[in-house]
Amino acid sequence: MNHISHIQELTTLKTIAETLNQSNCMSVMLDAVLEKLLDVTGLHFGWIFLMDDNNEYKLEADRNLPPALLQNDKALAKCGSCWCVDKYFENRLTDAVNIMSCRRLSTAKAGGHGDTCGFTHHATVPLRIGERKFGLLNVGSAGKDHFEAEELALLQAVALQIGVAVERMRLHQAEQRRAEQFARLGVFSRELHQSVSAGIAQVQLAEIAIELLAKHFDWPAAALLERTGGRYQVQAMHAGRAMIRDYMKLPKNAEYSLDRLRKTSRSFELSAQDMAGLTGQWSWLSASALAAPIQAMSGSTDRVLLIERSQPSFLTRVESEVLEAVTDHIASAMEHARLEENRRELVRIEERNRLARDLHDSVSQMLFSMTMTAKGAEAFLRGQDWEAASEALQDITGLSKDALKEMRALIAQLRPANLDGGIADALRDYGKRLGINVVLKVNGCIRQLPPPIEETLWRIGQETVNNVAKHAAAEQVEIAFYVQENELIYVAKDDGAGADLEAVSSAGGSLGLSIMRERVESVGGRLKLTSAPGEGMLIEAVLPLALRKEEEA
Incomplete structure (x- = not known):
């Protein structure tokens, strides 16, 4: 490569372009x-570094490296700093230059890592297009310690060709990544809103969202944080292919960068300084992460979604677009869940209003009549009109019996007459009336349950037996409930016809199952249904017993 003719130069550029x-x-x-x-140039060895915006580099290609640089999986070539890398990151390397002495080769020789094959120097050429930089091209030969200007000019032209190709390929990869990520987003969004439609409580939505992110996206880790009381607290977190139950608050020195999100609706990449406060808390978090605010419909930005990136930095823009779209869908789902909770509360209010109307139209009217009749009887007694007073008292007796009958009828709608004898007995009796054998297993004390929990337990048990009688084509159901720490666990299993729950949900859902879920979630519980055609149905509910402790206090 000592002398390059114009023909040789054109031939070299043509060959490189074709390659x-x-x-x-x-x-x-x-x-x-x-x-x-x-x-084509007759040079002996070379390697190519690709750089990113985080001052990191990767050995992307190499040819004919000496044995000294091949040791330990090319560690000396892949790691550490050198003159050309330092100048590149300092923006002081703009053109092809001669390297007087390669630090990597000198280190390998001084450390006795093996034969350097006489390689001591190389030319360094930045890969760039205008202001956009991509990496470095290093080439050299044994015994060659200087490159002429025309040689460097040719290498500069080749580097430009490589830079154009790298830019083209990165644009292609970015578009491919964007298409893949938005396809994943569509599935994520659909399943997230299905969870809301199935009746998931708003407080459980953060965990569901993170679980679905882990399921559909290839981000190594994700966390959803919420600002409460001026501090950020983890609501849900996934890393290492598992959910992490670590609902801690971040230290204040780790929160300053996240506070910037409250002033913007855009995502941003956390800097090394930003990450310092977070990596001390979470060992799973690398030095590369993106954060985006979850903007509620009210305009507040108290929630933040944080993800760890696994893709090269040139894909940051794509990941940011996808992350912002994800936060929009999470915000929409949270609003959907809030409206669903409001709807269920309206249903409960309507039920209470109906009961109030029934009481007013029946029992209250009778009690009012009893009051007026009692006043009349009092007047008759003062006037010693014994016959009229006796008739008034008889009327009061009749009204009281009617009122008692009406009241019992109303109570029966809310609570079975024999519930005081125990929920287990009540469910057995209820099953007998429907022709279902209820096999019960009870562990722990359930006789002093808080009234809301007791009523919920009765209602889901009642609905379980109803479903078996109406839909399961079975004659027996096994029900167990037991106390575990501060929770009441309810499990019911039948061996009936079963059902395709997805088909039931897409068809609008079973009213009975929806009411069961609403009742469980109204007391802060969780409900899980498992079924398939021909495999019966498994119902699992977890009800919190914190109410009992509050009432005892």
């Missing part, structure tokens, strides 16, 4: 073009 168009794989393309460059 660059032979592959759509970055590493394969760079490896092939490096091999071809050494072949």
Whole structure:
């Protein structure tokens, strides 16, 4: 390569251009073009670094490295700093230059890592297009310690070709990544809103959202944080292929960067300083993460979604777009859940209003009549009209019996007459009336349950037996409930016809199952249904017993 004719220069550029168009794989393309460059120029060795915006680099291709640089999986070539890398990150390397002495080769020789094959110097050429930089091209030969200006000019032209190819390939990868991520977003959004429609409580939505993110996206870790009382607290977190139950508050020194999100609706990449406060809390979090605010319909930005990136920095823009879209869908789902809770509360209010109307139209009217009749009887007694007083008292007796009958009828709608004898007995009796054998297993004390929990337990048990009688085509159901720490666990299993729960949900859902879920969630509980055609149905409910402690206090 001591003297380059114009024909040789054109031939070299033509050969490189043809090689660059032979592959759509970055590493394969760079490896092939490096091999071809050494072949047509007569140089002996070379390597290519690709750089990112975080001052990190990767050895993407190499050819004919000496044994000294091949030791320990090319550790000396892959790690550490050197003159060309330092100048690149300092923005002081703009053109092809001669390296007086390669630090990597000198270190390898001084450390006795093996034969350097006489390689001591190389030319360094930045890969760039205008202001956009991509990496470095290093080439050299044994015994060659200087490159002429025309040689450097040719290498500069080759580097420009490589830069254009890298830019083209990165744009292609970005568009491919964008398409893949938005396809995942569609599935994520659909399942998230299905969970809300199925009756998931708003307080459980953060955990569901993070579980679905882990299921559909390839981000190594994700966390949803909420600002409460001036501090950020983790609501849900996933890392290492598992949910992490660590609902801690972040230290104040780790919150300053997240506070910036309250002033913007855009995502941003956390800097090394930002990450310092977080990586001390979460060992799973690397030095590369994105954060985006979850903007509620009210305009508040008290929630933040944080993800760990696994993709190269040139895909940050794509990941940011997807992350912002994810937060929009989470915000929409949270609003959907809030409206669903309001709807269920309206249903409960309507039920109470109906009961109030029934009481007013029946029992209250009778009690009013009894009051007026009692006043009349009092007047008759003062006037010693014994016959009229006796008739008034008889009327009061009749009204009281009617009122008692009406009251019992209303109570029966809310609570079975024999519930005081125990929920277990009540469910057995209820099953007998429907022709269902209820096999019960009870562990722990359930006779002093808080009234809301007791009523909920009765109602879901009642609905379980109803479903078996109406839909399961079974004659027996096994029900168990037991106390575990501060929770009451309810489990029911039948061996009936079962059901396709997804089909039931898409068809509008079973009213009975929806009411069961609403009752469980109204006391802060969780309900899980498992079924398939021909496999019966398994109902699992967890009801909190904190209410009992509050009432005892």
